[in-house]
Amino acid sequence: MSSSTSIPSTQKAILVHENGGADVLKYTESHSVPTLSNGQVLVKNHFAGVNFIDTYFRSGLYPAPGGFPLIVGQEASGVIAKIEGDNAFGLKVGDRVVWMAGKGYAEYSAVPADRVIKIPDGISDEHAVGGYLMGMTALSLIKEAYPVKKGETVLVHAAAGGMGLLLCQLLRDVGATVIGTAGGPEKTKLAKENGATHVIDYKATEGPSWVEQVLKLTDGKGVDVTFDGIGKDTWEGSLEVAKRKSKVVYYGNASGPIPPFNIAKLSAKNVSIMRSTLMNYIVTREELEFYANGVLDLIKAGKLNIKIHKVYPLSEAVTAHKDLEGRRTTGKLLLKL
Numbered sequence: 422m423s424s425s426t427s428i429p430s431t432q433k434a435i436l437v438h439e440n441g442g443a444d445v446l447k448y449t450e451s452h453s454v455p456t457l458s459n460g461q462v463l464v465k466n467h468f469a470g471v472n473f474i475d476t477y478f479r480s481g482l483y484p485a486p487g488g489f490p491l492i493v494g495q496e497a498s499g500v501i502a503k504i505e506g507d508n509a510f511g512l513k514v515g516d517r518v519v520w521m522a523g524k525g526y527a528e529y530s531a532v533p534a535d536r537v538i539k540i541p542d543g544i545s546d547e548h549a550v551g552g553y554l555m556g557m558t559a560l561s562l563i564k565e566a567y568p569v570k571k572g573e574t575v576l577v578h579a580a581a582g583g584m585g586l587l588l589c590q591l592l593r594d595v596g597a598t599v600i601g602t603a604g605g606p607e608k609t610k611l612a613k614e615n616g617a618t619h620v621i622d623y624k625a626t627e628g629p630s631w632v633e634q635v636l637k638l639t640d641g642k643g644v645d646v647t648f649d650g651i652g653k654d655t656w657e658g659s660l661e662v663a664k665r666k667s668k669v670v671y672y673g674n675a676s677g678p679i680p681p682f683n684i685a686k687l688s689a690k691n692v693s694i695m696r697s698t699l700m701n702y703i704v705t706r707e708e709l710e711f712y713a714n715g716v717l718d719l720i721k722a723g724k725l726n727i728k729i730h731k732v733y734p735l736s737e738a739v740t741a742h743k744d745l746e747g748r749r750t751t752g753k754l755l756l757k758l
């Protein structure tokens with residue numbers, strides 16, 4: 422059994438035919454609309470989220486799932502245009518939904534029904550996807566990767582970025598002391614407005630290094646946990662500012678991946694390290710609903726403010742990637758479909 426609205430045979434999409442810089446993102450208006458398998462829904466996307474991981478698949482840092490041409494994009498919001506076969510989640514054609522799976526930079530995406538969540542009334546499509554993958558990630562970091570407790574001191578790198586602003590807000594609500602790092606005065610101000618207790622401009626060319634400043638702020642002891650999504654440029658400093666018996670959670674590679682290193686180094690302070698990814702916290706439907714509804718509830722209650730940096734037309738995906746990788750953005754980037 423399937424139900425549907427009128428669906429064209431071709432659509433707008435961004436195709437990647439080979440790995441490379443942002444310019445390999447090619448806009449087309451004649452890509453075929455996907456056909457559905459049993460248990461999938463076709464979503465007519467309104468907004469797709471831009472995430473750093475999209476640049477990793479584009480560049481080849483992460484292998485392209487399913488080969489080329491590749492459609493990057495992990496998440497989007499829109500309406501259900503068609504449902505095929507089993508429909509265990511009570512979805513209906515016309516439902517407003519947000520989803521996280523793959524092939525998001527396209528007008529239509531075939532998504533397994535169990536990866537689709539209805540958007541509650543009172544939340545816009547922009548805010549639903551603007552806070553979705555990143556909000557779930559931020560929640561998973563502070564609840565599972567390292568369950569942060571009131572009074573603990575937490576270091577958040579790139580505190581004015583998409584992830585950073587959400588982490589600062591959530592950690593303020595937990596009652597943690599948040600030390601943020603950010604590049605430049607505008608970003609440091611924004612991170613502070615979003616909940617960071619102290620913000621260090623780690624791009625400043627004069628004065629003590631960010632490592633020295635974190636140690637000074639913590640009386641030389643270091644922090645209880647660091648959430649590091651920058652990777653190559655910060656990983657050594659993150660270990661330096663780790664308190665004895667603390668944890669460093671690496672969750673991304675904005676500056677490049679961390680090189681192999683000697684685990685024996687950790688014994689100097691009995692430090693734990695972790696490489697965390699959202700995907701492994703939302704494997705079951707129950708886990709997905711826990712984090713997805715957790716985020717959507719926070720947005721609806723006005724407890725999580727989603728800052729949209731800019732909405733780019735789909736045809737300007739190249740500019741969106743260049744802005745994100747060029748450190749010119751704060752908050753979330755979206756593509757309008």
Ligand SMILES: NC(=O)c1ccc[n+]([C@@H]2O[C@H](COP(=O)([O-])OP(=O)(O)OC[C@H]3O[C@@H](n4cnc5c(N)ncnc54)[C@H](OP(=O)(O)O)[C@@H]3O)[C@@H](O)[C@H]2O)c1
Pocket residue numbers: 471472473474554555558579580581582583584585602603604605608650651654672673674675676677697698699700745746747748749750751752
């Ligand atoms: N593990 C997961 O499940 C998961 C999920 C979502 C996101 N992530 C990761 O979270 C991190 C942040 O993602 P996001 O989308 O929110 O990006 P973002 O933080 O909005 O943008 C990246 C920021 O990193 C900082 N940065 C420092 N060195 C950089 C460099 N060499 N190149 C580019 N940026 C640099 C810049 O901020 P400053 O100018 O302030 O330095 C830049 O604005 C990424 O590593 C991403 O992969 C992981």
